[in-house]
Amino acid sequence: MLLPAPRGPLTAALFERLGRPPHAFDPPPVPAGGSVLDDEDLQLALFACYELHYRGFEGVNEDWEWELSLLAARKALERRFEDGLARAVPRPSPAPGVPMRRALAELIAADEGPRLSAFLARRADLEQFREFVTHRSIYHLKEADPHTWGIPRLSGVPKAALVEIQADEYGGGRVERMHSELFRATLRGLELDDSYGAHLDRVPAVTLAISNAMSLFGLHRRHLGALLGHLAAFEMTSSAPNHRYSLGLRRLGGDETARRFYDEHVQADAVHEQIAAHDMCGGFVAQHPARAGDVLYGAACALTLDRLFAEHVLDHWQRGASSLRETRLMAGSR
Structure with a gap:
């Protein structure tokens, strides 16, 4: 699989980095606010970070999988995603004694x-x-x-x-x-x-x-x-x-x-x-x-x-x- 086309500043910055040999970089800022679950740029950026733990992308060095600066970028994306999930999905409370x-x-x-x-x-x-x-x-x-x-x-x-x-x-x-x-x-x-x-x-x-x-x-x-x-x-x-x-x-x-x-x-x-x-x-x-x-x-x-x-x-x-x-x-x- 090739890297997909960017959908905004996050993926543009991320994919430009992934096209080069692994190196340390400052994570791009993740915008606050807005709807996370339909944010094209954020969801694609997070998907690409996760894909490195599956089959990866053609032309992307496998050492990116554990590059610390990329993991830091992924962590910031995950925080926004988890917050978006928490807002969209009320947390059920288990009833005592119910199997x-x-x-x-x-x-x-x-x-x-x-x-x-x-x-x-x-x-x-x-x-x-x-x-x-x-x-x-x-x-x-x-x-x-x-x-x-x-x-x-x-x-x-x-x-x-x-x-x-x-x-x-x-x-x-x-x-x-x-x-x-x-x-x-x-x-x-x-x-x-x-x-x-x-x-x-x-x-x-x-x-x-x-x-x-x-x-x-x-x-x-x-x-x-x-x-x-x-x-x-x-x-x-x-x-x-x-x-x-x-x-x-x-x-x-x-x-x-x-x-x-x-x-x-x-x-x-x-x-x-x-x-x-x-x-x-x-x-x-x-x-x-x-x-x-x-x-x-x-x-x-x-x-x-x-x-x-x-x-x-x-x-x-x-x-x-x-x-x-x-x-x-x-x-x-x-």
Whole structure:
């Protein structure tokens, strides 16, 4: 993946540095105020910092990953992002004596986000479905990786539960069954570029914020509870929407190979939601009772960001506009 096109002064300064050999520098100032979750410049800058801990960028020296001045810049971005999340997501208070599985289920039941999956199943045209898949490629081509950071930080029942979930995400060791590979087949079926990071320039800040929240929770041990709650919310809200995505793609002519990613999640996540809620999150809270609120907060962040994403997409489609960034903003990005 190449560095994307800058979206403002933060990314312009950051990408100029990353194009050179690693060196110490003064972090660029992070503007205060404004909406963080839809700040294109901030979200892309943070995404790029996190990406250095995954596969990195072509032409960017790998030693940048642990360059102290870049970590200082990332820390400033993270503070703004965490503050924005805290403002957007009220922190749930765990009720005494309520099992974590039930608390998560009640949190999810109370969510009243727009039904993007219903629109895709019944009304979306082919170009809108292609847009949706383009957005999702940012996470699905690295599916499971952010949550895998939690494995070495756990022990006992919750660790075994997370390993069981992640083993399925990685196809049980068979490359053709890895969920990221199944999604690549969906991209190809829709005649979209299936290479890692190919659509980074096209997706807006809210799409990047979804991935950034996962990386934030995964890379910081203090956010372990939030990471587990985030994954649980993903698993517990996956089966029905993925069934509708498959129906929508079938309606639009998608073949079995293109739909397999969604069909696989209908089956796998029906099992995963039980493991995630009871064994992983319930087991973690049994070991660390004081961190029950962290688990619920991570789940609430997942639900809120997904709602904001759905609102963004549906609002644009209802106005007859693309939910992706304009092509003209991508000039010179490749």
